[in-house]
Amino acid sequence: MIQVTLIQIDNYGPWTNTLGDDREHKLQTLQADLYSAAQRNFAERDGLVFFNRFDEMLAVTNGIDVEEHRRIRHAIVEQFPVTVSMGIGVGGTPFEAQSMASRLLQREGGAQSENRKGAIAFERTIRLSESYAQVMHIDVNEITEMFTNRVSAYETSLGVMSLYVDLMKGFRDHDALVFFIGGDNFMGLTNGITTKEIESLLLRYQSVNGNMSLKCGIGTARSARKAAELATMNLDLIRRTDRSKLVLASAQP
Ligand SMILES: Nc1nc2c(ncn2[C@@H]2O[C@H](COP(=O)(O)OP(=O)(O)OP(=O)(O)O)[C@@H](O)[C@H]2O)c(=O)[nH]1
Numbered sequence: 001m002i003q004v005t006l007i008q009i010d011n012y013g014p015w016t017n018t019l020g021d022d023r024e025h026k027l028q029t030l031q032a033d034l035y036s037a038a039q040r041n042f043a044e045r046d047g048l049v050f051f052n053r054f055d056e057m058l059a060v061t062n063g064i065d066v067e068e069h070r071r072i073r074h075a076i077v078e079q080f081p082v083t084v085s086m087g088i089g090v091g092g093t094p095f096e097a098q099s100m101a102s103r104l105l106q107r108e109g110g111a112q113s114e115n116r117k118g119a120i121a122f123e124r125t126i127r128l129s130e131s132y133a134q135v136m137h138i139d140v141n142e143i144t145e146m147f148t149n150r151v152s153a154y155e156t157s158l159g160v161m162s163l164y165v166d167l168m169k170g171f172r173d174h175d176a177l178v179f180f181i182g183g184d185n186f187m188g189l190t191n192g193i194t195t196k197e198i199e200s201l202l203l204r205y206q207s208v209n210g211n212m213s214l215k216c217g218i219g220t221a222r223s224a225r226k227a228a229e230l231a232t233m234n235l236d237l238i239r240r241t242d243r244s245k246l247v248l249a250s251a252q253p
């Protein structure tokens, strides 16, 4: 089982309009600060937040109960001019868990509701002892030499974002989620998918899109933060020891 929390800014669209037209820089600052606060608060409890689209963030929150979610909401309220609501979903796959989190939050009135303020919607939460997270950390091989130092910044971004969409689509078919985490890096939640299946998905990507080759470390643990640590460790191991390798996973617990 995996637990995913959807964190959504309350009444954001209508509130942004109250700032006038010269608002974009303020919103960008707010979103960056809010992401930073959310990441700090969830990571302290062994969770991991993906910025997703900034007005909505998705976090893996295995073992983080409702009371802890309330504390995090409180910490955010104290610091920001906006409130956030959270939906906590639990599922056998990451896709199911985020789907339930979304459904629960939609039932609270939705993202533009004036009445929803700091809601925490849940049916259940799971203890760390019943939780499982499989995280993959994907990185593009030699992006610096092949792209960053060779073509323009915008063209590099186009390549990375195209890859992002392909990965999202490919892994969606397996009920897994992929997030862009900056640079040439992606992190995926892949509970229930074997290393072989991940390898064949990535191979398929490389064969249709020959200009970016990949490497991928996989980690499994009860908490998201630990699983991510192991995934990054395996990714770095490929980088240091066998750069021809596509996927490296630790032995499953
Ligand atoms: N989010 C995130 N970004 C990273 C990480 N490691 C490196 N980056 C960023 O990704 C970009 C590319 O770095 P690398 O992937 O090391 O460079 P590369 O040229 O692709 O080299 P190799 O991946 O070793 O083939 C840089 O801007 C780094 O700051 C990481 O663990 N997480």
Ligand SMILES: [Mg+2]
Pocket (backbone or CB within 6 Å): 139, 140, 141, 142, 143, 184
């Ligand atoms: Mg790289």
